[in-house]
Amino acid sequence: MVVKLKDIADATGKSITTVSRALNDYDDVSEETKALVNKIAKELGYSPNTWAQRLQKQHTDTLGLILPTFGPRFSDPFFSELLAGIGNRAAQLGYDILVSTRAPGEEEEIAYRAAIQGKRVDGFILVRTRRQDERITLLQESDFPFVAFGRAEEKLDFPFVDEDGTHGMKVLVRHLTALGHKKIGCLAPPPELMFAHYRLQGFKESLTEAGIQESDAPILVGDLTQRGGYEQACKLLDSASPPTAIAACNDLMAFGAMSAAQERGMVVGKDISITGFDDIPMAEYSHPPLTTLHQPIYEIGGRVCEMLVKLIQGEALKERYVLLKPELLVRQSSGSV
Amino acid sequence: MVVKLKDIADATGKSITTVSRALNDYDDVSEETKALVNKIAKELGYSPNTWAQRLQKQHTDTLGLILPTFGPRFSDPFFSELLAGIGNRAAQLGYDILVSTRAPGEEEEIAYRAAIQGKRVDGFILVRTRRQDERITLLQESDFPFVAFGRAEEKLDFPFVDEDGTHGMKVLVRHLTALGHKKIGCLAPPPELMFAHYRLQGFKESLTEAGIQESDAPILVGDLTQRGGYEQACKLLDSASPPTAIAACNDLMAFGAMSAAQERGMVVGKDISITGFDDIPMAEYSHPPLTTLHQPIYEIGGRVCEMLVKLIQGEALKERYVLLKPELLVRQSSGSV
DNA sequence: TTGAAAGCGCTAACAA
DNA sequence: TTGTTAGCGCTTTCAA
Numbered sequence: 056m057v058v059k060l061k062d063i064a065d066a067t068g069k070s071i072t073t074v075s076r077a078l079n080d081y082d083d084v085s086e087e088t089k090a091l092v093n094k095i096a097k098e099l100g101y102s103p104n105t106w107a108q109r110l111q112k113q114h115t116d117t118l119g120l121i122l123p124t125f126g127p128r129f130s131d132p133f134f135s136e137l138l139a140g141i142g143n144r145a146a147q148l149g150y151d152i153l154v155s156t157r158a159p160g161e162e163e164e165i166a167y168r169a170a171i172q173g174k175r176v177d178g179f180i181l182v183r184t185r186r187q188d189e190r191i192t193l194l195q196e197s198d199f200p201f202v203a204f205g206r207a208e209e210k211l212d213f214p215f216v217d218e219d220g221t222h223g224m225k226v227l228v229r230h231l232t233a234l235g236h237k238k239i240g241c242l243a244p245p246p247e248l249m250f251a252h253y254r255l256q257g258f259k260e261s262l263t264e265a266g267i268q269e270s271d272a273p274i275l276v277g278d279l280t281q282r283g284g285y286e287q288a289c290k291l292l293d294s295a296s297p298p299t300a301i302a303a304c305n306d307l308m309a310f311g312a313m314s315a316a317q318e319r320g321m322v323v324g325k326d327i328s329i330t331g332f333d334d335i336p337m338a339e340y341s342h343p344p345l346t347t348l349h350q351p352i353y354e355i356g357g358r359v360c361e362m363l364v365k366l367i368q369g370e371a372l373k374e375r376y377v378l379l380k381p382e383l384l385v386r387q388s389s390g391s392v
Numbered sequence: 393m394v395v396k397l398k399d400i401a402d403a404t405g406k407s408i409t410t411v412s413r414a415l416n417d418y419d420d421v422s423e424e425t426k427a428l429v430n431k432i433a434k435e436l437g438y439s440p441n442t443w444a445q446r447l448q449k450q451h452t453d454t455l456g457l458i459l460p461t462f463g464p465r466f467s468d469p470f471f472s473e474l475l476a477g478i479g480n481r482a483a484q485l486g487y488d489i490l491v492s493t494r495a496p497g498e499e500e501e502i503a504y505r506a507a508i509q510g511k512r513v514d515g516f517i518l519v520r521t522r523r524q525d526e527r528i529t530l531l532q533e534s535d536f537p538f539v540a541f542g543r544a545e546e547k548l549d550f551p552f553v554d555e556d557g558t559h560g561m562k563v564l565v566r567h568l569t570a571l572g573h574k575k576i577g578c579l580a581p582p583p584e585l586m587f588a589h590y591r592l593q594g595f596k597e598s599l600t601e602a603g604i605q606e607s608d609a610p611i612l613v614g615d616l617t618q619r620g621g622y623e624q625a626c627k628l629l630d631s632a633s634p635p636t637a638i639a640a641c642n643d644l645m646a647f648g649a650m651s652a653a654q655e656r657g658m659v660v661g662k663d664i665s666i667t668g669f670d671d672i673p674m675a676e677y678s679h680p681p682l683t684t685l686h687q688p689i690y691e692i693g694g695r696v697c698e699m700l701v702k703l704i705q706g707e708a709l710k711e712r713y714v715l716l717k718p719e720l721l722v723r724q725s726s727g728s729v
Numbered sequence: 730t731t732g733a734a735a736g737c738g739c740t741a742a743c744a745a
Numbered sequence: 746t747t748g749t750t751a752g753c754g755c756t757t758t759c760a761a
Contacts, residue, residue, distance in 0.1 A: 057509065059738060070748050075740060085746060102509035106447040107738035110753050115443070117490075124476075132674075135472030139461075142493045151512075153454075154491045156479045172394065172439035175488075281677040310677045317679050337469075340618040340651045342660075342679040396754060407732045412756060422730060444754035447737050 058101040066095050078103075109174075117151045118363060119176035121166055123183050124156045131279065131307065132335045133352060134182075137204070140356020141180060148364050150177075164189060171197050177367045180204070180359055184215075184249040202363040204355060205249050214366065216359050216377040220250050220332075223348040223381035224257025224302070225264075227330055230346075230383060231300045232265040235392035236328060239267065240291040240298035241274045242284055242308045254304045254332065273298065277308045284311025292319055292327075299327060299392050306331035306338050306347055313341065313388065328389035332381070343387035350381045395438040403432050415440075446511075454488040455700060456513035458503055460520050461493045468616065468644065469672045470689060471519075474541070477693020478517060485701050487514075501526060508534050514704045517541070517696055521552075521586040539700040541692060542586050551703065553696050553714040557587050557669075560685040560718035561594025561639070562601075564667055567683075567720060568637045569602040572729035573665060576604070577628040577635035578611040579621055579645045591641045591669065610635065614645050621648025629656055629664075636664060636729050643668035643675050643684055650678065650725065665726035669718070680724035687718045 060078075064071045069088060077084045077092035078101075109115050120141065122134055138154070145152045153176055157163040167190060170176050177200065181190055184205030191211055194201045203215040231239055241258050244251035255274070262272050275290060277283035284303055291298060292315055301316075303309035309331030313323050321327050324343045331338060331347035338345040358377065365372055400415075401408045406425065414421045414429035446452050457478065459471055475491070482489045490513055494500035504527060507513050514537065518527055521542030528548055531538045540552040568576055578595050581588035592611070599609050612627060614620035621640055628635060629652055638653075640646035646668030650660050658664050661680045668675060668684035675682040695714065702709055 057511070061738085071738090072740080072749080073747055076747090079740085083746060088746080100505075100509065102506050104447070104738050105510040105512050106443045106452070107753090108740080110441070110443040110447050110737090110755090111739050111741085113753075122479075124480075132469045132472065135469060135475070138472070138475075138491070139493065142459075142491060143461075146492055146494070152491055154475070154479060154489055155483055156476065157483070168437070169439050172437065173442040174394070175442050281673065285677070310674070313679060314677045314681070323679075336618065337647070337674060340622070340647045342650060342654050344651075398754085408755085409732055409734095409757080410730085413731090416756085420730060425730080441754050444737090445756080447739090448754080448756050450737075 057104075058096075058099045059104065060101075062099060063092060063096050063101060066099070067091055113174070114177050114367075115174060116149060117153050117176045118145055118360065119170050119179045120152055120154050120182070121163065121170075121179075122154065122156045123159050123163065132337060133305070133307075133333055136335060136352040137182065137356040140353035140358075141360045142356075144357035144360040145364075148360070150360075150364060159185065164193065167193055171199050178202075178363045180363055185247050186249060186252070188249075200363065200366045202359050202366065204359050206253075208249060208252070214362055214372060214375045216355050216362070216379070217250075218350045218355075218379045218381045220253035220381070221257035221260070223332065223383075224254045224304075225261040226381075226383045227302060227332075227348060228258060228261035228265070230385065231302065231328060231330070231389065232261075232267070234300075234328065234390065236298075236300040237267060237392075238271045238296070238298040238300070240288075240301045241272065242287050242301060242303035242312060243274050243276050244279055244304050245276060251304065258302065271298075277303075277311075279305055279307060281307050281311035281314070284308025285315050286311070288312035288315035292316060292321075300389070301327065301329045303329065303331050306333045306335045306345060309345055309347065309388070310337070310341060313345075324387045324390045330389055334384060338384075339386070341388070346386045346389040347384055348381035349384050350379065355379070394441075395436045396441065397438075399436060400429060400433050400438060403436065404428055450511070451514050451704075452511065453486060454490050454513045455482055455697065456507050456516045457489055457491050457519070458500065458507075458516075459491065459493045460496050460500065469674060470642070470644075470670055473672060473689040474519065474693040477690035477695075478697045479693075481694035481697040482701075485698070487697075487701060496522065501530065504530055508536050515539075515700045517700055522584050523586060523589070525586075537700065537703045539696050539703065541696050543590075545586060545589070551699055551709060551712045553692050553699070553716070554587075555687045555692075555716045555718045557590035557718070558594035558597070560669065560687075560720075561591045561641075562598040563718075563720045564639060564669075564685060565595060565598035565602070567722065568639065568665060568667070568726065569598075569604070571637075571665065571727060573635075573637040574604060574729075575608045575633070575635040575637070577625075577638045578609065579614045579624050579638060579640040579649060580611050581616055581641050582613060588641065595639065608635075614640075614648075616642055616644060618644050618648035618651070621645025622652050623648070625649035625652035629653060629658075637726070638664065638666045640666065640668050643670045643672045643682060646682055646684065646725070647674070647678060650682075661724045661727045667726055671721060675721075676723070678725070683723045683726040684721055685718035686721050687716065692716070 077089045179201040181203040275287040277287040334349035516538040518540040612624040614624040671686035
């Protein structure tokens with residue numbers, strides 16, 4: 056049924072080896088033979104059995120990506136934008152990408168182990184790094200190639216791309232204080248995530264800078280979804296002395312916060328300022344358009360992918376650590392007090 | 393470096409064969425031996441080389457998904473929600489999922505051929521079916537298992553899950569006409585997509601039902617993104633006699649249309665009604681929340697996945713054709729004239 | 730209950 | 746320039 060090398064060998068009267076070499080364009084095969092073999096191969100609709108090839112070659116031309124899902128689903132546009140960047144770049148470089156989703160924990164670790172030991176993939180792209188990230192330890196112990204999107208807390212050495220969340224939040228809070236805000240709430244991500252750490256650090260430092268008391272800067276943790284943002288924002292808005300600005304640590308939570316404010320009859324950008332972080336495509340089209348920090352998610356995906364492929368192919372990385380500065384985009388969701 | 397069967401064999405003093413059978417829980421291996429082998433295997437951190445296993449077993453436990461991208465990227469939340477549904481169900485069923493992105497055309501066909509011939513995957517999940525869909529022809533000719541999300545124009549027989557777009561649009565337009573709208577614009581998807589066909593059919597039929605002239609129901613084609621929706625909606629709104637309602641054929645375009653209207657100082661849900669289709673998670677949190685047709689995207693992903701696995705495993709499908717009724721969710725983006 | 734041996738489809742030394 | 750041979754790590758007859 057399926058065409059294999061042997062069929063081409065039979066059809067051409069050549070040996071399997073010769074056919075293999077002709078197909079792979081070795082230069083010790085006559086042009087004549089090559090032409091013949093290629094012709095027949097095309098006629099028969101041959102394409103190589105990937106497993107056999109990989110078993111032999113000991114590499115898979117596949118990159119692994121295990122998305123950490125909190126809760127039953129990840130429908131975060133952030134991930135889909137990232138995945139697009141990774142996937143498209145991978146296709147250009149001749150790599151496939153093997154995706155799965157696993158909640159942080161034992162199952163996740165098993166999945167990594169199985170992929171490494173079973174040689175499912177040549178390397179991993181790690182996303183959303185965590186404090187004490189067992190994935191990093193595991194990968195390093197196994198001496199397995201990987202590139203992370205995000206840094207780690209410990210002084211572990213591994214290649215990464217990350218955005219400077221601390222810097223970003225500082226720029227953002229300065230924007231808010233310049234507008235006259237003196238009471239600013241923050242919608243923070245779960246603290247075990249590294250980016251939560253950096254963004255929160257920026258938030259806190261810039262408060263000190265502006266002379267704002269901790270009591271005037273309530274921080275609530277949300278689960279990064281609209282719903283999470285909505286729920287936490289409600290608490291903020293219904294408190295005794297609600298903030299005049301809410302800085303959400305991602306766009307999705309900012310959208311949730313906007314809903315909460317609007318539900319209470321407030322005009323976002325006037326009665327209250329709400330900001331995000333990430334600049335997902337939706338941010339430009341919310342009502343009002345969201346003031347947020349832009350990170351080039353799609354490009355980051357491509358970049359990470361590229362770095363990993365270099366690593367796998369044993370090439371040196373020009374830059375092992377990439378830290379990007381997010382850019383403040385002031386849109387209409389923030390305004391003066 | 394990497395642990396293989398031979399290492400366990402050496403460590404236990406058993407043969408490779410016995411070890412293999414012990415690990416796979418054959419009943420012709422003594423309990424004693426099994427226990428020993430499993431213990432040592434765990435100690436050594438063994439997991440099988442996937443490629444060797446697959447070469448031998450002739451199946452891959454992997455499902456293929458090639459996302460059709462129009463334009464350079466797909467950051468459609470619709471796809472990420474679908475992927476989540478597929479991915480999580482696949483993990484439960486012990487399958488991996490191999491994702492790539494390819495624009496419709498020759499490259500896409502090559503990717504399918506290579507995956508089939510090279511036995512990369514056991515089956516395919518086809519999304520966003522098209523008129524004269526070459527993918528379907530190809531898969532059928534190759535007698536390769538697949539399940540589609542979406543129907544095909546021709547009377548081709550293949551298992552699918554789809555939502556009844558015609559019915560959905562009818563329900564929606566009835567809602568709009570009941571609110572008194574007599575001039576309704578439509579933001580349609582590219583016509584080569586099957587779901588465009590069904591949704592548009594519903595739109596047109598319900599206009600006839602309501603006695604609305606074609607001239608009062610302008611249809612503009614957009615590219616399914618917010619930007620596309622925005623651009624086409626601008627044309628509609630800036631025309632000589634703009635519609636009082638805009639029915640977008642997906643949520644993303646509806647968001648774009650909302651921006652266009654708001655930019656012109658209109659209050660959506662009051663000065664103009666705007667509706668979507670899909671009910672992506674964002675729809676609930678837009679401002680105003682979007683009136684749209686709900687389809688259970690996440691669940692559909694899981695369902696399609698399940699059907700494909702059954703097909704691969706040779707089990708009979710209880711339902712070969714699944715047609716779901718989308719449910720109208722009236723939120724605040726639609727109101728009476 | 731166990732082991733020897735063949736073979737999945739391919740690539741790559743080594744010979745001819 | 747070509748063919749012979751071995752082997753990647755695993756499963757599975759077949760024989761002991």
